Amino acid sequence: MTDKLSDLALQLSLELGRQSLKMATAESCTGGWVSQVLTAIPGSSDWFEGAVVSYSNAMKHRLLDVPCELLDKYGAVSQPVVEQMARGVAMNLDVPVSIAISGIAGPGGGSRDKPVGTVHIAWYCREKTFSEAFRFAGDRQQVREQSVEVALSELIRLLQQSAT
Numbered sequence: 001m002t003d004k005l006s007d008l009a010l011q012l013s014l015e016l017g018r019q020s021l022k023m024a025t026a027e028s029c030t031g032g033w034v035s036q037v038l039t040a041i042p043g044s045s046d047w048f049e050g051a052v053v054s055y056s057n058a059m060k061h062r063l064l065d066v067p068c069e070l071l072d073k074y075g076a077v078s079q080p081v082v083e084q085m086a087r088g089v090a091m092n093l094d095v096p097v098s099i100a101i102s103g104i105a106g107p108g109g110g111s112r113d114k115p116v117g118t119v120h121i122a123w124y125c126r127e128k129t130f131s132e133a134f135r136f137a138g139d140r141q142q143v144r145e146q147s148v149e150v151a152l153s154e155l156i157r158l159l160q161q162s163a164t
Contacts, residue, residue: 021096026098029119086124123158
């Protein structure tokens with residue numbers, strides 16, 4: 001784990017603790033990396049409820065309540081799907097905050113419309129859902145690491161903004 005990811009995780013833990021909030025994650029292309037970074041912090045059970053690593057569409061549907069219609073129409077790597085993943089994990093784990101990530105980390109799997117490096121990230125924060133699409137450069141490891149970094153950084157910003 002990089003120092004930057006450790007620092008972001010610590011900053012997020014402090015913000016969640018300050019606001020007495022718990023969170024969860026729904027991860028696909030990052031394979032639980034966000035959760036691993038967060039649970040590396042001692043005492044993370046005070047603010048981290050759990051995670052769902054849902055690589056297949058069937059698991060996104062079954063565990064995160066993503067409608068099959070959304071998966072069929074937009075694909076797993078899409079704004080509507082990742083937003084539902086964020087809401088689904090928050091509802092199912094009964095937390096007010098979540099992160100969801102779905103993307104194409106490579107080296108294969110990309111298409112003209114969704115090339116390797118395409119990642120959708122959603123944040124659920126106090127009943128509001130935010131999402132953004134990214135196109136990260138680099139190899140599989142770099143795409144995944146950038147996804148984790150952006151996911152943590154943006155959640156910190158959203159939490160600080162919602163607290164004011």
